[in-house]
Amino acid sequence: MKKIISGCLSLLCCSGLLFSSGLLFSSGLYAQNKLELLNEPALESQLASKSVLLNMIAHDGGYIAVGERGHIIDWKTPEQWSQFAVPVSVTITDVSKLANGDLVAVGHDAVILLFKQESQEWIKVFDGYSLTDLLITSLGKQIEAQELRLESLPPDASKYDEEYYLEDLQFALEDAQKEKEAGPNKPLLSVITADNGTVFATGAYGTLLQSKDNGQTWEFINNRVDNESKFHLNAITKDANGNLFIVGENAVAAKSSDNGESWERMDLSYNGSFFGIEASPNSDHLVAFGLQGHIAVSDDSGENWVLLPKSLSISFLGGTIDENGTAYLVGHGGLILTFPLTNPENQSIYKHPSGSTFASVMLTSDKQLVLAGQLGIKRWTIGN
Template sequence: MIFSLIRFSMRTPYVVFSVMSLLLASFFNIAQAKSSSNLLELPAVDSDLANKSVLMAITPTNDAILAVGERGHIIKWQNNNNWQQQQSPVSVAITDVTILSDGSKIAVGHDGVILKVASDSTAWRTVFTGKEITSLTIEQLKKQQEILQQLLLKTQDEDELEALTYQLDDLAFAIKDNQIELKSGPNKPLLSVTRTSNDILFASGAYGILLSSKDTGETWKLVSNQLDNPDSFHLNAVIATSDDQLYIVGENGTGFHSTDVGQTWSVMALPYSGSLFGIIANTVNVLPPSIGDNIATDDNNATDDNNPTNSTQLVAFGLQGNILISLDGGGHWQHKKLPSSTSLLGGNFSKQGKVYLVGHGGLIVSFDPENPSSLNIKKHPSGAAFSSVLVKDNALILAGQFGISQWPLKEEE
C-alpha cells in the first residue's frame, strides 16, 4: 500500500494518498482486496509479521503498549519477542486509539470506522462506520436546506434572494454528492481520537469531520458544524488535556480550542498556514514571579496570588519540519522550523517535560519547550518513517513504517 501514516496534507479522494507517501510492495495486494471485498466487513488476517507492518499509533496500557495500523492490525506489545495480535473485525487501516477510564478502548480508522473492545476482551467490534457519517451529513444538510428555504420565502431583498439561492444550490449539490457516496460506500477516514476525564469522546478526520460520543463510544454524533471551518479542511489531530481543554489542528494551519468540553469552539490564530499533523500537550505548575520575595510567615496571611497555577504547554507539528510552541495554552505561539524540510508526524512529552517529535527518514527531534532553540536532531539508523512515539524506561518506543522499534536514550537526549 502507499504509506501515508494517515495524515492529510492535500485534497485527495482517498486517504492512501499523501505528499509524504512511500510506496510499499503490498500496495497492489491491498488494491486488489479492496476491489473484491468490503474491507469494513473483512476481519484482519492473523499475521506473524503484524508487529513489523505499518503501525500508525501507539498508546500505553497497564502492562504493555497497544498499537494499531494497516490492514486492521491491532497489537498488544511488550517487546518484539512478546506481542499478541488482537481480533479486529475490519481490514481497513486503523489510525488512532485511546483508552477509557474503565479500561475499554476505542480505535478509529479508514472509511470512518470506529471500533471498541471491553477491558477484559481482545475481540474488537465495530460500533460505527463512514456510512453513518454520510447519513448524518445528509441529515444536517437537509436541515440547513429547510432553514434557508424558509428564509427565502420571507425575504424581499433582491441581494438576499440571490445569496440564498446560491446557498441552496450549493446545498443541493452537497446533498446529491453525499447520496452518491451513501450508495458507493464510505471513503472519508477518521484520523484521531481522544477522551476527556469523564470519557466524553471526540474523533476527527478528513474533510472537516468531527464526531462526539457521550456514552463511551457506543453512539456518535456529527458535530462538524460547531467549527468555523467553511472549507472543510482536514482535521488531522484532536487532543484533550488533563484539565479537559480540547485542541484540534489540521490542514492549512487550521486550529481550534474548546474550554467547555466541546460545546463551543474558538479558532486559534496559528503562525503557520501549512498542514499540521499533530499536537501534544503537557500541564505544568507555574510559580508566580513574586513567590520567592513574598513568602507569608503566617498561614492566615497567605494569598491565592502566591499559589502555583497550572499552565498548558502545547506543541503542534507538521509539514516540512514546522513546529509551533505555546507555553500558555494556545494564547501565544512561537514558530520554529527544522533545518531540513522533513515532515513531522508524531510526538509526545516525557515525564520530565521534554518534547520528542518523530517523522520521515528516521527523524527524531527533542527539545525543552521553554528553550526550543536547543533542538537535538537525530536520525534512526533504519531511516523509517515514524508516526508515533512514547518515552518508556529510558528509551523511545517508535511506531511507523516497519512496525515498532526501540531507541535507547542517552543522558544528553
C-alpha cells in the same frame, strides 16, 4: 481474543501506504480490491508487529498499537506481543482510552471500534455508511431551515447570499447521496476523550464526530469548527486543564474550553498543514507539528503561538512530551527531534539506525523510546 506470537520476525516492506501526505491514505487499495474490507476480519499474521503501525497508547504495562490491514497489537517487548482479533481489515489510524476503561479506535472508511474490557474483544460500532447517513440527515435539516429562512425574509430584502448558501447545501446533499452509492471514502484520523467523558473523533474533509455514551453512538458536529472549506482535521488532543485542541490541513486549528461544545480558531503562524499536536502533562505548554518541519509552540494553553525556526525539512508525523517538559518529534527518515518546551530553540537531532519513517513515539520509564511506524515497533535508547 488474541494469540501470543513470539520470536524474531522478518521485516515487512510497506509499499501499500503513503506517509508523505500525513493522512496515510491507501494507494489504490480499494480500486484494486473489491473485497469489502469493513466486513472482512483482519488476518492473523506473524509479521503484524513489523507492519505499518501509526499510533499507540500505554496500556497494561505495555502498548496498544494500531495500523494497516486492521492490525491492533498488544506489545510488551519485541519477543512478547499479541495480535487482537479485529472485525475489519481497513487501516486503523488512532486509539484512545474511554472514561469507563474501555478502548476506542478509529480508521479508514470512518470505522470506529470499541474494545470491551469484559469481553476482551473489539467490535465495530460505526463506519462510513453510518457517517454518510448522518451527513445526509444533517444536510436535510440544514436545507429545510434555510428554506424557511428564505421564506421569512421581507419581499424587498436581498436574497442572493441566502439563495447561494441554499444551493451549496443542495449540492452537498447530492454529493453525499452519490457517496452513499459509491461507498465510504472518509478516513477518521484521531480520537480523544474529554474530561466529561464525551468522545471526539476527527477526520478527512472536516469530519468531526462526538459520542456521549462511551462510543456506542455518534453525532455529526462538523459545524462547530470554523472550517467552511472542509479541510482535513488531522489530530485532536487534550491538555492538563481539560482544554481540547484540533489541528489540520491549511492552518485549520481550534481550541475548546467547554468539552467540545464550542470552538474558537487559533493562529499557529503558518498557513500549511499540521499533522499532530501534543500537550505537556504538567504545564500549559503545547507543541504542534507538521509539513516540511514546521513546529509551533504555545506556553499559555494555545492562546498565543510562536513558529520555530526550521531545523529539519522533513514532515513530523508524531510526538510526545515527557513529565519534565521535553518534546520528542518523529517523522520521515528515522529522524528524531527533541527540545525543552521552556527553551524550544535548544534542539537535538538524532537518527534511528533503521532510517524508516515513524508516526508515533512514547517514552518508557527508563527513558527509552518506543517508536511505531513504517517497520512496526522499535525500542531504542536515544543516540545509541
